[in-house]
Amino acid sequence: MNATQISQLKQGRRRPPPVRDRPEDSARAEWLYNAAEELLRSSNVSFQRRMRAPQGVTADQFALAVDEYVNNRLADSEVDTPALGRMLIAAERGQVDKTAASELLGNSDHPLGKLGEIAEVLLEPLADDALIAQAEDADL
Numbered sequence: 302m303n304a305t306q307i308s309q310l311k312q313g314r315r316r317p318p319p320v321r322d323r324p325e326d327s328a329r330a331e332w333l334y335n336a337a338e339e340l341l342r343s344s345n346v347s348f349q350r351r352m353r354a355p356q357g358v359t360a361d362q363f364a365l366a367v368d369e370y371v372n373n374r375l376a377d378s379e380v381d382t383p384a385l386g387r388m389l390i391a392a393e394r395g396q397v398d399k400t401a402a403s404e405l406l407g408n409s410d411h412p413l414g415k416l417g418e419i420a421e422v423l424l425e426p427l428a429d430d431a432l433i434a435q436a437e438d439a440d441l
Contacts, residue, residue: 325432337420340420
């Protein structure tokens with residue numbers, strides 16, 4: 302995830318969703334949402350077009366993007382609670398502190414929350430090739 306993408310996520314300046322008049326736009330939005338869900342389940346998202354190298358985003362790449370995003374929020378003093386400490390203490394005890402996680406990630410209007418936004422930022426450049434790969438597979 303690059304600095305521009307992190308900045309856009311932090312400030313909520315994502316591009317508006319495309320108008321879904323065409324079936325291609327709807328298919329693209331559906332692929333992005335489903336692939337983001339896979340990343341949130343700690344699964345890798347991958348595909349391969351004919352005669353090309355495999356492409357995708359791994360669960361570790363997604364985790365690193367989340368790390369970068371949260372670290373930037375902490376460095377910019379956007380989190381004014383000891384959320385990271387509370388979350389680590391809860392994890393050590395085998396518990397979950399969803400409040401702390403929400404404080405670290407910030408607000409989001411995305412159906413999958415801020416994690417869904419981060420996932421889609423990583424996946425968006427791959428969406429067109431992924432749809433082509435699906436079409437190629439359907440032709441087989």
